[in-house]
Amino acid sequence: MSTDAEETSEDRRKYEFRKVLEELEEYEGSGTQLVTIYIPEDRQISDVVAHVTQEHSEAANIKSKQTRTNVQDALTSIKDRLRYYDTYPPENGMVIFSGAIDSGGGQTEMITRTLESPPDPVESFRYHCDSDFLIEPLEHMMADSGLFGLIVLDRREANVGWLKGKRVEPVKSASSLVPGKQRKGGQSAQRFARLRLEAIDNFYQEVAEMADDLMVPKRHELDGILVGGPSPTKDEFLDGDYLHHELQDKVLGKFDIAYTDESGLYDLVDAGQEALADQELVEDKEQMEEFFENLHTGGEATYGLEPTRENLVMGSVDRLLLSEDLTEDVVVYECPNGHTEYETVERRHNTADHECSECGEVAEVQEREDAVEHLMEIADQRGTETKFISTDFEKGEQLLNAFGGIAGILRYETGV
Amino acid sequence: MSEDKPHQNLAIIGHVDHGKSTLVGRLLYETGSVPEHVIEQHKEEAEEKGKGGFEFAYVMDNLAEERERGVTIDIAHQEFDTDEYYFTIVDCPGHRDFVKNMITGASQADNAVLVVAADDGVAPQTREHVFLARTLGINELIIGVNKMDLVDYSEDSYKEVIGEVEDLLNQVQFATDDTTFIPISAFEGDNVSEASENTGWYDGPTLLEALNDLPEPEPPTDAPLRLPIQDVYTISGIGTVPVGRIETGTLNTGDNVSFQPSDVGGEVKTIEMHHEEVPSAAPGDNVGFNVRGIGKDDIRRGDVCGPADDPPSVAETFQAQVVVMQHPSVITAGYTPVFHAHTAQVACTIESIDQKIDPSTGEVAEEDPDFIKSGDAAVVTVRPQKPLSIEPSSEIPELGSFAIRDMGQTIAAGKVLSVDER
Numbered sequence: 001m002s003t004d005a006e007e008t009s010e011d012r013r014k015y016e017f018r019k020v021l022e023e024l025e026e027y028e029g030s031g032t033q034l035v036t037i038y039i040p041e042d043r044q045i046s047d048v049v050a051h052v053t054q055e056h057s058e059a060a061n062i063k064s065k066q067t068r069t070n071v072q073d074a075l076t077s078i079k080d081r082l083r084y085y086d087t088y089p090p091e092n093g094m095v096i097f098s099g100a101i102d103s104g105g106g107q108t109e110m111i112t113r114t115l116e117s118p119p120d121p122v123e124s125f126r127y128h129c130d131s132d133f134l135i136e137p138l139e140h141m142m143a144d145s146g147l148f149g150l151i152v153l154d155r156r157e158a159n160v161g162w163l164k165g166k167r168v169e170p171v172k173s174a175s176s177l178v179p180g181k182q183r184k185g186g187q188s189a190q191r192f193a194r195l196r197l198e199a200i201d202n203f204y205q206e207v208a209e210m211a212d213d214l215m216v217p218k219r220h221e222l223d224g225i226l227v228g229g230p231s232p233t234k235d236e237f238l239d240g241d242y243l244h245h246e247l248q249d250k251v252l253g254k255f256d257i258a259y260t261d262e263s264g265l266y267d268l269v270d271a272g273q274e275a276l277a278d279q280e281l282v283e284d285k286e287q288m289e290e291f292f293e294n295l296h297t298g299g300e301a302t303y304g305l306e307p308t309r310e311n312l313v314m315g316s317v318d319r320l321l322l323s324e325d326l327t328e329d330v331v332v333y334e335c336p337n338g339h340t341e342y343e344t345v346e347r348r349h350n351t352a353d354h355e356c357s358e359c360g361e362v363a364e365v366q367e368r369e370d371a372v373e374h375l376m377e378i379a380d381q382r383g384t385e386t387k388f389i390s391t392d393f394e395k396g397e398q399l400l401n402a403f404g405g406i407a408g409i410l411r412y413e414t415g416v
Numbered sequence: 417m418s419e420d421k422p423h424q425n426l427a428i429i430g431h432v433d434h435g436k437s438t439l440v441g442r443l444l445y446e447t448g449s450v451p452e453h454v455i456e457q458h459k460e461e462a463e464e465k466g467k468g469g470f471e472f473a474y475v476m477d478n479l480a481e482e483r484e485r486g487v488t489i490d491i492a493h494q495e496f497d498t499d500e501y502y503f504t505i506v507d508c509p510g511h512r513d514f515v516k517n518m519i520t521g522a523s524q525a526d527n528a529v530l531v532v533a534a535d536d537g538v539a540p541q542t543r544e545h546v547f548l549a550r551t552l553g554i555n556e557l558i559i560g561v562n563k564m565d566l567v568d569y570s571e572d573s574y575k576e577v578i579g580e581v582e583d584l585l586n587q588v589q590f591a592t593d594d595t596t597f598i599p600i601s602a603f604e605g606d607n608v609s610e611a612s613e614n615t616g617w618y619d620g621p622t623l624l625e626a627l628n629d630l631p632e633p634e635p636p637t638d639a640p641l642r643l644p645i646q647d648v649y650t651i652s653g654i655g656t657v658p659v660g661r662i663e664t665g666t667l668n669t670g671d672n673v674s675f676q677p678s679d680v681g682g683e684v685k686t687i688e689m690h691h692e693e694v695p696s697a698a699p700g701d702n703v704g705f706n707v708r709g710i711g712k713d714d715i716r717r718g719d720v721c722g723p724a725d726d727p728p729s730v731a732e733t734f735q736a737q738v739v740v741m742q743h744p745s746v747i748t749a750g751y752t753p754v755f756h757a758h759t760a761q762v763a764c765t766i767e768s769i770d771q772k773i774d775p776s777t778g779e780v781a782e783e784d785p786d787f788i789k790s791g792d793a794a795v796v797t798v799r800p801q802k803p804l805s806i807e808p809s810s811e812i813p814e815l816g817s818f819a820i821r822d823m824g825q826t827i828a829a830g831k832v833l834s835v836d837e838r
């Protein structure tokens with residue numbers, strides 16, 4: 001199962017990238033002294049070194065002594081890093097960040113970070129020196145891919161929106177003037193039927209206009225369009241060629257769904273899973289659905305720090321599910337009687353005092369570590385796959401909020 | 417005259433294609449509300465469309481798309497009377513995509529006829545409709561075991577279906593002792609208004625007799641006016657006409673009313689019932705009315721009309737007790753299915769699961785559980801994603817219950833304990 005292994009490492013690398021980016025985003029330099037270099041994979045390292053040397057000598061002209069020193073230090077540090085590479089950078093290129101950041105109280109601290117092989121190739125060489133690091137191009141690569149248009153409609157109302165990566169984004173809605181079934185006030189059946197057909201036609205045009213306004217400008221980025229509604233409406237809408245022809249060509253499929261309000265957009269994404277099969281969203285969703293189903297049927301699921309950890313150590317976890325937005329540390333306590341206990345605490349919060357739940361003694365802090373690192377390490381030792389789950393969809397949000405962001409699908413019931 | 421008789425709102429429910437519309441058409445035909453030549457016309461049209469056999473259903477299925485597909489899409493009302501009652505019949509769609517419309521129809525009914533085809537028995541929407549009927553406060557069910565002609569009027573087949581239905585009623589705790597079962601053929605007309613010779617083994621009432629024997633609807637709670645809006649029409653000469661059934665209180669011309677959550681209001685100009693203008697209407701009445709200054713875009717299905725000085729509550733959040741009927745996995749905080757309450761349908765987030773309740777004793781089994789699943793009862797806090805008008809069940813039970821749907825099925829039902837108003 002080499003593909004699985006690759007996927008895991010990919011998932012994991014993304015996580016590590018994200019963490020570094022989050023860290024870098026926070027930093028600021030007091031002057032224009034933070035250096036970022038984006039290096040494409042076909043750029044010779046010797047070229048880069050030459051460029052950096054050039055910048056180093058030009059930096060001598062910087063007026064502020066402090067800034068000058070800081071920039072030159074950063075460039076020296078980058079040159080040192082570059083020595084580790086042969087002729088070319090690794091696949092997809094690399095990005096180096098270096099500079100003196102404000103570490104509070106007028107102090108500065110020199111940091112250097114290297115990110116190798118980002119998810120997409122670095123497109124062009126960039127040298128950037130500013131009061132913050134240039135992280136947007138990398139953030140852009142990290143963003144979930146996939147842009148799909150969503151349209152749901154029946155004769156009463158319609159909603160259009162996006163599926164962007166893993167997030168459903170309702171944008172616009174319309175409600176119709178199509179008369180209901182009750183015919184009133186002496187109208188002939190034929191006249192009623194004709195007026196109704198006209199009203200339906202007008203409404204379909206309105207829905208198409210709404211979709212065109214939204215999606216035509218994005219038609220080149222669009223990966224596809226899903227259309228949903230209760231039985232007949234979506235067929236009529238599509239068969240009637242109401243949509244702009246370039247959008248019509250992008251329709252991946254039509255799906256039976258009952259609701260046509262905003263919730264229908266979410267139902268449409270569920271119903272359209274097959275058409276979206278290669279999307280990351282679907283993979284995340286399937287993991288969460290399996291976990292939820294296992295919870296329903298019984299023991300092959302675990303959640304929360306301690307039970308999940310215990311299962312991991314036992315080697316009973318098939319897949320470890322961690323929320324991408326999990327920002328907690330694990331604190332390991334040990335009491336004088338040798339009981340070890342674990343608790344999670346928000347990354348930025350102080351470590352709390354802890355009483356041993358077995359003997360009531362004050363327990364000592366043994367260790368404090370990022371929860372993700374902590375669990376992933378055990379998972380790696382036991383050959384358990386780790387999956388990071390986005391919070392951009394409902395069940396992913398539930399993982400974070402209802403289960404503390406930590407869960408596992410088990411190989412067998414353990415009763416833990 | 418109709419005014420002398422008590423009013424009954426009757427829903428016709430059941431699985432798709434089991435013969436609900438055909439039964440209503442047949443009933444109207446046999447009681448003289450629909451003349452023979454109209455049925456003849458429908459027959460021609462149906463045959464032209466390759467839908468032979470749908471002539472009685474066409475009485476109710478009047479939309480082009482319904483006739484072409486032979487499927488009821490939206491609810492339709494028809495009025496007719498027996499010796500005892502003035503009936504408003506709501507023919508509900510059975511197709512799973514249109515359960516949302518069935519809920520609107522059934523939420524206005526006092527009693528219901530459940531149609532189950534003898535050759536098919538209890539099917540998915542038979543189940544879902546029965547559960548919803550119970551949730552939506554339907555008092556009594558008459559079960560029409562239909563299409564008896566297709567099983568050669570066999571008593572064994574009839575009994576088999578009765579057995580399945582009884583199991584189902586027991587499951588959702590619908591009292592079965594006073595349930596009436598009738599073997600019918602809506603298409604052939606057996607046991608609809610006249611006792612059939614084809615079912616010599618059956619000596620119970622015909623459908624018409626059973627309707628006549630229904631108990632009178634329970635008097636409503638002594639509460640202010642609450643009138644959930646089922647639809648909004650524009651009628652030339654009159655203007656905007658919201659229609660719906662009065663759940664509690666009375667509506668009089670000259671009243672100052674408020675629609676929530678749309679938050680508009682005005683003075684009631686005219687009230688129409690059974691195609692006649694009336695000065696006032698009472699609980700159970702289906703009315704169309706006109707309010708000064710209200711346009712078609714100001715109000716919508718799901719609004720509730722009440723007195724301007726005691727308007728319907730609009731919930732920021734509400735606490736409710738729910739029972740999970742069927743769910744393939746588990747329900748946690750953050751779950752956002754669609755809630756149906758009276759005629760409204762709104763996506764709502766279960767913000768917290770406060771207590772798990774032991775369904776057999778009603779006692780708290782667990783505080784703040786992480787999740788609940790099928791068979792569980794729980795107290796939950798709910799946040800509507802769009803404004804929703806709903807009332808505590810202890811104050812106005814008619815406006816205090818709801819059904820929860822997700823993934824194309826009804827997964828839970830509940831009643832409102834308290835409302836935190838916006």
Ligand SMILES: Nc1nc2c(ncn2[C@@H]2O[C@H](COP(=O)(O)OP(=O)(O)OP(=O)(O)O)[C@@H](O)[C@H]2O)c(=O)[nH]1
Nearest residue numbers: 432433434435436437438469488510563601602603
């Ligand atoms: N043989 C026979 N066919 C029947 C009977 N009642 C209805 N049907 C047929 O069943 C089909 C469906 O009838 P409908 O009345 O449209 O069924 P429905 O329950 O209203 O269906 P939906 O509204 O779409 O859920 C039609 O072809 C009818 O002719 C019956 O008593 N005997």
Ligand SMILES: [Mg+2]
Nearest residue numbers: 436437487488
């Ligand atoms: Mg029908």
